[in-house]
Each structure stands twice: as C-alpha cells, then as structure tokens.
Amino acid sequence: MEFRKGQTIYEQIGDVVRENILTEKWKRNDKVSSVRELAAEIEVNPNTVMRAYSILQENGILYNKRGIGFFVSDKAKTIIHKLDKEIFVKQELPLLFKKMKLLEIDFDELRSLYKKLSKK
Amino acid sequence: MEFRKGQTIYEQIGDVVRENILTEKWKRNDKVSSVRELAAEIEVNPNTVMRAYSILQENGILYNKRGIGFFVSDKAKTIIHKLDKEIFVKQELPLLFKKMKLLEIDFDELRSLYKKLSKK
Amino acid sequence: MEFRKGQTIYEQIGDVVRENILTEKWKRNDKVSSVRELAAEIEVNPNTVMRAYSILQENGILYNKRGIGFFVSDKAKTIIHKLDKEIFVKQELPLLFKKMKLLEIDFDELRSLYKKLSKK
Amino acid sequence: MEFRKGQTIYEQIGDVVRENILTEKWKRNDKVSSVRELAAEIEVNPNTVMRAYSILQENGILYNKRGIGFFVSDKAKTIIHKLDKEIFVKQELPLLFKKMKLLEIDFDELRSLYKKLSKK
DNA sequence: GTGGTCTAGACCACC
DNA sequence: GTGGTCTAGACCACA
Known part of the structure; x- marks a missing residue:
C-alpha cells in the first residue's frame, strides 16, 4: 500500500x-x-x-x-457519519470553495469535472 | 501570524x-x-x-x-494557476468526490452548501 | 573530511x-x-x-x-550519468575548450597531459 | 551580462x-x-x-x-599565461580526467566532442 | 541592507 | 533508532 x-x-x-x-x-x-x-x-x-x-x-x-x-x-457507522460530515462541512468545504475562487473555477466547471471523474 | x-x-x-x-x-x-x-x-x-x-x-x-x-x-501567476489547478483536479477533487459518496452527500446538497457558504 | x-x-x-x-x-x-x-x-x-x-x-x-x-x-546510476553528462558536455566542455584556445594548448598537448596524468 | x-x-x-x-x-x-x-x-x-x-x-x-x-x-599576458596554465594543468585537468573516467567518456569521445563543439 | 550557508541544539512523528 | 522541521545565532559575499 x-x-x-x-x-x-x-x-x-x-x-x-x-x-x-x-x-x-x-x-x-x-x-x-x-x-x-x-x-x-x-x-x-x-x-x-x-x-x-x-x-x-x-x-x-x-x-x-x-x-x-x-x-x-x-x-460505528453512525459515529463515523457524524464526525466526518461535521469536519467535511465545517472545515473542508470552506477551504475548497476558497480555493475554487482563487483558481477561478466556478460551480458549473466543478459539475462537469464531477461528471467526468464519476465515470472512471 | x-x-x-x-x-x-x-x-x-x-x-x-x-x-x-x-x-x-x-x-x-x-x-x-x-x-x-x-x-x-x-x-x-x-x-x-x-x-x-x-x-x-x-x-x-x-x-x-x-x-x-x-x-x-x-x-508567476500562470505558473501558480497551472500547478495548483493540476493538483486540485488530479488529487483533491477525486478525494472530495469519494468522500461525498461515502458520506452520502449528493451534488445538489453540495450546491446548497456552496450557496450558503458563499454568502459569508 | x-x-x-x-x-x-x-x-x-x-x-x-x-x-x-x-x-x-x-x-x-x-x-x-x-x-x-x-x-x-x-x-x-x-x-x-x-x-x-x-x-x-x-x-x-x-x-x-x-x-x-x-x-x-x-x-540512481542512470540518472546520475544522464544529469552529470549533460552538465559536462553542455557547460564544462565548452569552457574547457575555450580556455585551451586562450592558453594556446592544442589537442595533442592535451593528449600528452592525459597520458601523463593517467599514470598516477 | x-x-x-x-x-x-x-x-x-x-x-x-x-x-x-x-x-x-x-x-x-x-x-x-x-x-x-x-x-x-x-x-x-x-x-x-x-x-x-x-x-x-x-x-x-x-x-x-x-x-x-x-x-x-x-x-600582463605573460603573467596570465603562467598563472592560468599552472592552475589549468595542476588543478583543472586532473578533475576533468577523473570525471571522464566516472562518466565513462574515453579520449576518443572527447576528441569527437571537441570537433563538434569547435564548429559552433 | 540583501540572500546564502552553516552550526548547535531542540522537538516531533514514525519504526 | 530513523527522517523532518524549526529556532537562534553566526559568518560570508554582494549592493
């Protein structure tokens, strides 16, 4: 690994x-x-x-x-969901959106990347 | 700082x-x-x-x-854009989307979080 | 050392x-x-x-x-060879040959110096 | 410059x-x-x-x-010749030949590089 | 003043 | 024990 x-x-x-x-x-x-x-x-x-x-x-x-x-x-599953989602929404997402702004990536581009990456 | x-x-x-x-x-x-x-x-x-x-x-x-x-x-600006965007799309986004799937967050929910966080 | x-x-x-x-x-x-x-x-x-x-x-x-x-x-060995040889041929040799010209050392003299120094 | x-x-x-x-x-x-x-x-x-x-x-x-x-x-010219040639023969050439050995460049290859670089 | 290198010594995460 | 980061402080070359 x-x-x-x-x-x-x-x-x-x-x-x-x-x-x-x-x-x-x-x-x-x-x-x-x-x-x-x-x-x-x-x-x-x-x-x-x-x-x-x-x-x-x-x-x-x-x-x-x-x-x-x-x-x-x-x-276990409930705990993980709760912990991870809280971190995700409160910490990771704000950083993500800030970065998108800096890199001039708008939400539509994110959507198209999402579709492209989901296929793999 | x-x-x-x-x-x-x-x-x-x-x-x-x-x-x-x-x-x-x-x-x-x-x-x-x-x-x-x-x-x-x-x-x-x-x-x-x-x-x-x-x-x-x-x-x-x-x-x-x-x-x-x-x-x-x-x-400088061009280089930063290029480097950062490459890392963002190839490394960070796949992790993001994987995590969304695990946490059962769909793209519509992401959009609403985006709108909420963008206001701040 | x-x-x-x-x-x-x-x-x-x-x-x-x-x-x-x-x-x-x-x-x-x-x-x-x-x-x-x-x-x-x-x-x-x-x-x-x-x-x-x-x-x-x-x-x-x-x-x-x-x-x-x-x-x-x-x-490792391949990489070193490649890196060092590139520097040697593109940077060091031109300087060497330029210096030989300035010091009026021709290639035959270089050969005799080479033979002399190789013995040591 | x-x-x-x-x-x-x-x-x-x-x-x-x-x-x-x-x-x-x-x-x-x-x-x-x-x-x-x-x-x-x-x-x-x-x-x-x-x-x-x-x-x-x-x-x-x-x-x-x-x-x-x-x-x-x-x-001036005499002095430079004397100083530079001494440094060249006693310090630079031994390093050069040592490096050639490491890089597995023999004297024939040096000659062909010399001819090639002399044309430019 | 500037960058650049180096030392001595500390603390951390990991094995 | 290992690498990796960081601090404090020094000295050098250059502008």
Whole structure:
C-alpha cells in the first residue's frame, strides 16, 4: 500500500478502516484484521496499526476483546457519519470553495469535472 | 501570524505568497518582503522563510537579484494557476468526490452548501 | 573530511554520494549512511547532510523509508550519468575548450597531459 | 551580462578581463574601461568591479594611474599565461580526467566532442 | 541592507 | 533508532 505524504500513516490507516465500515465491507460486530495481519499486509510497523486502532477505539468506532482482537462497534457507522460530515462541512468545504475562487473555477466547471471523474 | 498544524510552516508561507500573487496584491516584478523582514513580521525564523522562498524560486514563481531581494517573476501567476489547478483536479477533487459518496452527500446538497457558504 | 572552498558543503557531500554510486561502492537499494551517522563521520552538522540527501531524493537518486533511512534508488546510476553528462558536455566542455584556445594548448598537448596524468 | 552562479561575480569579471588581454582585445598599456563605465555596462555594483580590478592589480596584470584609470601592464599576458596554465594543468585537468573516467567518456569521445563543439 | 550557508541544539512523528 | 522541521545565532559575499 502506498501512502500520501503530508498526512501520518496511522491517520491514513484510520481512513481506510472508516471507509471499509461506511461501505459495509466490514459490518457491525465483524472482527477486523488483527494488528499483525494488517501490518504485514500493508508493510507497516505493527505499532503504527495499533495506534490507528487505538484512536478508532477512543472514538467508539472499534471495540476490543482482550486476546481476541478488534471489532466493529454497533454504532460505528453512525459515529463515523457524524464526525466526518461535521469536519467535511465545517472545515473542508470552506477551504475548497476558497480555493475554487482563487483558481477561478466556478460551480458549473466543478459539475462537469464531477461528471467526468464519476465515470472512471 | 498563526499556523495550522498538520502542515509545515514553510509550506504555509508559500501558500500565502502564492495567494498574494493570485489576488494581485503582489504584482509581477514587485519586490516581496525580504527574508528577515517577513520573518520578523510573522515571528518565524529567517531560515524558515528562506526555505519557502527557495522553493518558490525553484518553481519559477519568484526570482532573485543578488544582494537586493526576491521579486515576483513575470510568469508567476500562470505558473501558480497551472500547478495548483493540476493538483486540485488530479488529487483533491477525486478525494472530495469519494468522500461525498461515502458520506452520502449528493451534488445538489453540495450546491446548497456552496450557496450558503458563499454568502459569508 | 576536508572540503574545498568555493563550493558549498552540501554540494560536495552530494558529489561524494553520487561518486560512490557510480563506482558501485553503494549499489541499488543499499541503505546509505544515516544522516546523523554521516554527519558525525565527516564532522558536519546533520542539517547539512540532510540538505544534500534531500536534493538527491528530489533528483530520484535516493529514496526514503519512513523511520528507517535513505536508500539508493533503482535508477540512481542512470540518472546520475544522464544529469552529470549533460552538465559536462553542455557547460564544462565548452569552457574547457575555450580556455585551451586562450592558453594556446592544442589537442595533442592535451593528449600528452592525459597520458601523463593517467599514470598516477 | 549574465553570471554563472557558484562563482563570485568579481571572479567572473576578472576572467573576462584576462580573456580580453589574452585575445589582445586589450593590448599592453591600453586603458581599460573605468570602474563606473564597466559597472554600468554589465549592470553590477561599482564596488564589485573595483574588487576585480584590485585583484588583477595585485597580480601585476593591471596598473593604476591615480585619477586616470587602470591600464594593462607590460607583462600582463605573460603573467596570465603562467598563472592560468599552472592552475589549468595542476588543478583543472586532473578533475576533468577523473570525471571522464566516472562518466565513462574515453579520449576518443572527447576528441569527437571537441570537433563538434569547435564548429559552433 | 540583501540572500546564502552553516552550526548547535531542540522537538516531533514514525519504526 | 530513523527522517523532518524549526529556532537562534553566526559568518560570508554582494549592493
């Protein structure tokens, strides 16, 4: 797996996990990949995966059975939706629109880019 | 001046300079603040400003007269537009649209958010 | 290690690294000395070594594994050859030949100097 | 006039002066351009030209008549030849041949490059 | 005054 | 341990 620089690896791992839960690839009370498994798969230090899981646990998205592994919590999807949407609307969108203005991209152009990119 | 964490200071300085050029606050062949001047103003180490300016110079956005200072290059605006738009369309927009899909935000909702945020 | 004056230290460090790669003292995917290690060895500030390595990384000669170190990239040798030869032929040779003309050294004399110096 | 970076401006000015003497564009006891004249012509600070002339004077290549200007000394050409050739053979050529070896350029290739570049 | 390089030493994220 | 960023402060060349 390749990581974007400018964002920490454990955050990007968290993103992938959240994405898998939102798309229901991982459903409620499913066991997620073990720390070592996932670490081996994406060629990353187990500590880094552990860190990502811990944060998700703090947020109530995963829960942990000692000695068994991490699982998707009941309200995981709801929590993610709420957290992510709030960040998206309050932080990311204003930056997006500001940037569009600077780059002289209007909403119609955004729409056409949306259609073009959606096809892929 | 205050800086966002999660992004390096020298990148944020570069962003501000580029923004000032795009908005024509600084026009072509204008002298920009000297390294020491800007460093004092935004309360940052001169080396950090130097790093930002050097990168802008490598990108052809600024140029330099020995012993005099840094200046906005002729093609600065064009270069910035090109670089930024490329990153925007190829990297940021796909992430945006992916996130919209995950969060179940459709394009009409985006439009209404756009109108709401544009008023501010 | 001693450095020539008239050229920056970080450039000279870069030269040494490139030379070690060309002579295959350091082969592809070898880990190069860590920033701190090399800095201590040649009695130079780590920042200076960092600067040299960063430039080599931008040129695609080195790559980096987070938290592990810098490594010789696959195409390092090719890239160095290409970059150095271009500078050599387009910039250095014309100056050389111009100087020979001024100093009234013809090509035969150059050949005899070449043979003499090659023996050492 | 454009200057190479990596070498100080006053050295490059000195190079031009020495070149003009070697090519007999400026002959013995000719008056050379005044400091201000030359500075204006090549768009450089008079101090910088002054510095170049002073060094040439120290080397016995120029001499100075107070209030009148700088002149080419009698032995200028001889001195330049001797100084430059010594540097060329003892310092520059060994570096050149070392670089050729690294870049795997043999003497025959150098000859063909010489012929090609001589035509221009 | 200007940019440019370098040092010493600190702190952070990551492995 | 690794790279990466940043600070404080120095010195140099050049205008």
